[in-house]
Amino acid sequence: MKIGQVAAEADVTVDTVRFYERRGVLPPPERRPSGYREYTPAAVERIRMARALQQLGFTLDEIIDALRAHDGGETTGADHLWRLESVVDRIDARIADLRRTRRSVIDTLTECRTGRCRFQPTGRC
Known part of the structure; x- marks a missing residue:
């Protein structure tokens, strides 16, 4: 799934997807031979989770911390x-x-x- 598709499905901008990747909200995606990012549907769900936490008032650092704890099964x-x-x-x-x-x-x-x-x-x- 290309970055534009992820952004559209998650209802965010392409810049937001890139920002989340840079900040560690999203893990780095695989790259196609052409160098384009290749995302999985899990990226869309992760962005949706991050946005839901943001709407609850979580800071970006708190969102990252919560998602990492969730990933590790530590929550x-x-x-x-x-x-x-x-x-x-x-x-x-x-x-x-x-x-x-x-x-x-x-x-x-x-x-x-x-x-x-x-x-x-x-x-x-």
């Missing part, structure tokens, strides 16, 4: 839970940061609406 239910809990913790931290930013923006809006503005040298909006 357990506890491993999956730990990885997912790690993603939830990261999301919670992001939510907390966004709440702080939101509060700051609301405070600035309130200041501007009352005629005080920290962005103007005169202190007035």
